[in-house]
Amino acid sequence: MSQTFFVLPTAAGEARDANAKALGLPRRYTHMAVGDGGGALPTPDRNRTALVGEHHRAPLNALWQDPGNPSQFVAELVIPETVGGWWIRELGLYDEDGTLCYYGNCPETYKPQMAEGSGRTQSVRMVVLSASGVPVALKIDPSIVLATRQHVDKAIADLINGAPKPLDTLGELAAAIGNDADFAGTLARALAEKADRTELKDLVNGAPARLDTLGELAVAIGNDPDFSGTIARALAEKVSRSELYDLGTGPDFSVSIAGGSGNTLSTHDITKPKGVYLILPYNCGWTHINVDGSYFMTAFGWFMSGTGSCSSINLAQTGAPIYDQPPIVLRITSPSATFRLGLKNNGSVPPNRGTITITPGVNGVSFTGYRIA
Known part of the structure; x- marks a missing residue:
């Protein structure tokens, strides 16, 4: 059975991909548009420069690499419940210069609006195969991004399970200070031999009065999973007091x-x-x-x-x-x-x-x- 629904790179999009790859620059996608295809399901065409019947265009809500296929990325558009009253049969992905780079069709679905007596917030996603291998970057206005339930659930799970960068588990905090049961004493002894001891001591003593949450402790050490190593390397660059002349x-x-x-x-x-x-x-x-x-x-x-x-x-x-x-x-x-x-x-x-x-x-x-x- 032939494939009915698919996404194609447009000729203009392929040209921009090739140029970005030659210059070593990432591709920045900013908007997605949806339309009704002029009343019928359209067939994707790489020469298309605009949707057949565009009804709504808005900044992307999210853009990420497909975890199951590194050569694919997923672009997400969230349509609020107040927008609608038309069918969705076609999709288009635009870059920061307003060029239609990917065009595809989709199973037709009706997007109602509240004035019709029914409404819903709808997420629309395009799964795009990037054959050029050019890195993809999302360029958005954070003030208009909406978080889906799936995104929130994943963020909470990552936080609880210990994402390495935020240092939000006890295990990561222990590793960040070298699993040293006397880290404060080790740091104090090392600082005592350095020329900038006073400045660093003031920095340590100037910590907030309350560091009683994992988040505050992580921020206090700069979200650095190798904090002890960072301090050791920094101290190695300092001049010992014995090396200074009076x-x-x-x-x-x-x-x-x-x-x-x-x-x-x-x-x-x-x-x-x-x-x-x-x-x-x-x-x-x-x-x-x-x-x-x-x-x-x-x-x-x-x-x-x-x-x-x-x-x-x-x-x-x-x-x-x-x-x-x-x-x-x-x-x-x-x-x-x-x-x-x-x-x-x-x-x-x-x-x-x-x-x-x-x-x-x-x-x-x-x-x-x-x-x-």
Whole structure:
């Protein structure tokens, strides 16, 4: 016996599927329409661009992959009881651009409306075979979605039986904290050795007064089924207190830029071991020949040997407080490195305005460095 009721992809829908697959983009379906087929059961045609006799079009209520067939997806439309007064013989699925992508027929059924003395909320579903293999995404307005009884029953069952993501069973919560009977103590001992102990302790102590439901506990640990692993990995990225240097011991070095004139002026070579250095500029001022404006120079560092990185800042010629300068951060990643600190014309001083000039005993720029890690 030949098949009477079926759904076909339209030519326009297939073209959009092919384009989405080539670009690696998901297909987004937003609406479904139903109609009466013009008074007779229509035969699906891939060249169709609209329903024969459309009566109702609305946003999708749900869209999901068929659990029995991964190559199929199911689109659901819910028609409220106040809408009706016509027969349903044809269905159409539309994407976000309003293109009819799938068209099919169905056993005819009458949709009454309340004004006729009888009404019902009706769910209409299209089971679609996606031969292209393009991922399908639902694009809806959550404010108009209706939950069917089947959907609610399934959601409650999933919640009770322990969906892994919400962490809503005792077993999942235990697994999330590593099945550790002394998890609070383990966490406290680990945090005690870390530089950001105070911040994390405040985070733990700042939990709501009532964490007496599974839902609240799950939210409190970010719905993370591997919460203990997440914390362990985060702590591994922190700096231990024993690795921090005490800034109260004084600077690690202090150097000045030698007097002179040029587009780049620098300190002598500085050799230091691996570490992180906070460098504070001391700007006594610099000038340039043919002065007729206010300019900025770039203070920066570069490596003569070894490896690492160094940030840079702009120093004003005049008008800036001597000590009110942002710091430079220099990181040495090799066992040791030799570097210089300097001042260069970053282009703010036009070529015809001369070069940087620092006069010893009159003005200058120096740098004080502190090893912080």
